[in-house]
Amino acid sequence: MKTKVPPLDLQAEFREIRPEFTERARRIFASGRYILGAEVNEFERNFERFIGTQYAVGVASGSDALLLSLMAFGIKEGDEILTTPFSFIATATAIARLGAKPVFVDIDPDSFNLNAALIKRKITKKTRGIILVHLYGNPCQMDGIMSVAKRYDLFVIEDCAQACGATFRGKQVGSFGDFGAFSFYPTKTIGAMGDAGAITTNNKELYEKVKRLHLHGEEKRNNSSRSYLHAAIGINSRLDEIQAAVLNVKLKHLAKWNQARRKAAERYDKLILRAGLAMIEIPKPNSAGKTVYHQYIIRAPKRDQLLAHLCSLGVSAGIYYPIPLHLQPCFRYLGYRRGHFPVAEQASREVLSLPLYPQISSREQNHVISSLSKFFKKTNI
Numbered sequence: 126m127k128t129k130v131p132p133l134d135l136q137a138e139f140r141e142i143r144p145e146f147t148e149r150a151r152r153i154f155a156s157g158r159y160i161l162g163a164e165v166n167e168f169e170r171n172f173e174r175f176i177g178t179q180y181a182v183g184v185a186s187g188s189d190a191l192l193l194s195l196m197a198f199g200i201k202e203g204d205e206i207l208t209t210p211f212s213f214i215a216t217a218t219a220i221a222r223l224g225a226k227p228v229f230v231d232i233d234p235d236s237f238n239l240n241a242a243l244i245k246r247k248i249t250k251k252t253r254g255i256i257l258v259h260l261y262g263n264p265c266q267m268d269g270i271m272s273v274a275k276r277y278d279l280f281v282i283e284d285c286a287q288a289c290g291a292t293f294r295g296k297q298v299g300s301f302g303d304f305g306a307f308s309f310y311p312t313k314t315i316g317a318m319g320d321a322g323a324i325t326t327n328n329k330e331l332y333e334k335v336k337r338l339h340l341h342g343e344e345k346r347n348n349s350s351r352s353y354l355h356a357a358i359g360i361n362s363r364l365d366e367i368q369a370a371v372l373n374v375k376l377k378h379l380a381k382w383n384q385a386r387r388k389a390a391e392r393y394d395k396l397i398l399r400a401g402l403a404m405i406e407i408p409k410p411n412s413a414g415k416t417v418y419h420q421y422i423i424r425a426p427k428r429d430q431l432l433a434h435l436c437s438l439g440v441s442a443g444i445y446y447p448i449p450l451h452l453q454p455c456f457r458y459l460g461y462r463r464g465h466f467p468v469a470e471q472a473s474r475e476v477l478s479l480p481l482y483p484q485i486s487s488r489e490q491n492h493v494i495s496s497l498s499k500f501f502k503k504t505n506i
């Protein structure tokens with residue numbers, strides 16, 4: 126039988142949460158309360174405890190978590206926000222959606238994260254804040270970024286979409302900046318069964334702003350009655366009860382699942398070394414933190430041919446991301462060109478993600494590495 130290695134195994138994850146989730150779902154369906162009920166409230170309190178922030182707000186997606194964080198700072202046309210050119214598109218479109226300008230700062234070649242040393246020279250009078258991304262689950266070097274932000278009075282939003290559970294100097298990501306923005310898209314380290322997200326903060330004023338903005342800017346309700354008074358223009362972005370129930374159950378498994386990811390990553394490291402694949406660069410996670418390996422990223426020569434070869438052998442490898450943000454057609458108006466961010470551009474040509482998920486078996490991992498070896502034998506590199 127041909128071995129197939131999927132990119133992830135969400136059915137296996139479901140089997141682990143099934144009894145408790147099914148009971149919660151039954152209660153929700155029977156209650157008739159599908160929006161802003163007990164599950165969402167429980168999740169927000171659970172998530173505050175997990176991340177170690179004073180406040181958490183459930184929202185509809187990670188993209189909305191970023192957008193609402195910027196809205197809470199009143200970001201508008203003319204403002205500049207510093208961010209990485211090497212991320213998922215949502216990191217930068219959140220800025221552009223509000224009419225503000227994404228100003229890219231190149232990445233560090235080892236971590237693929239925003240290079241803190243390059244931030245300073247991009248700061249202008251219009252700069253309001255920084256959106257950093259803990260890419261692939263690997264925490265950013267927070268000391269450097271937080272100290273520049275403090276010196277120049279910039280806000281910091283952490284895009285934690287790929288990094289739920291990762292820590293830096295023992296503290297959870299999402300607890301360093303003014304806001305942590307989380308996605309629970311199904312493929313993330315903790316995924317809902319649809320779209321979902323959350324925002325974390327330690328700032329009471331910002332928390333209250335987000336609380337209003339995600340419910341159409343409606344002013345505080347008195348007890349249970351609504352005010353229908355709108356001082357600010359908000360959006361509708363809620364976490365729903367069913368997704369909150371999934372997350373309440375999955376949160377109890379997250380530490381164990383992230384640990385399994387780290388073990389599988391260590392195993393890949395060893396297998397690649399043992400196979401003598403010196404042409405492959407293995408990940409270099411932040412030594413002051415703990416990555417959660419949302420992706421296991423290698424750099425490899427002849428990356429596109431290698432990807433096709435792996436796919437032909439049933440290995441679901443992937444590329445995150447083949448086009449850096451400054452070269453996306455939607456950002457052409459910003460005037461960036463090839464060559465502006467060489468480190469991000471090189472990364473987009475070389476990175477390859479090997480399948481990694483908590484339930485991956487040794488047999489599957491062996492198949493991935495033997496498929497890699499075959500390619501380099503064949504191509505004589």
Ligand SMILES: *Cc1c(COP(=O)(O)O)cnc(C)c1O
Nearest residue numbers: 186187188213215216286308310
């Ligand atoms: C997934 C992701 C998002 C967007 O999250 P959604 O829940 O899909 O809206 C934002 N930033 C990064 C880095 C992501 O990986």
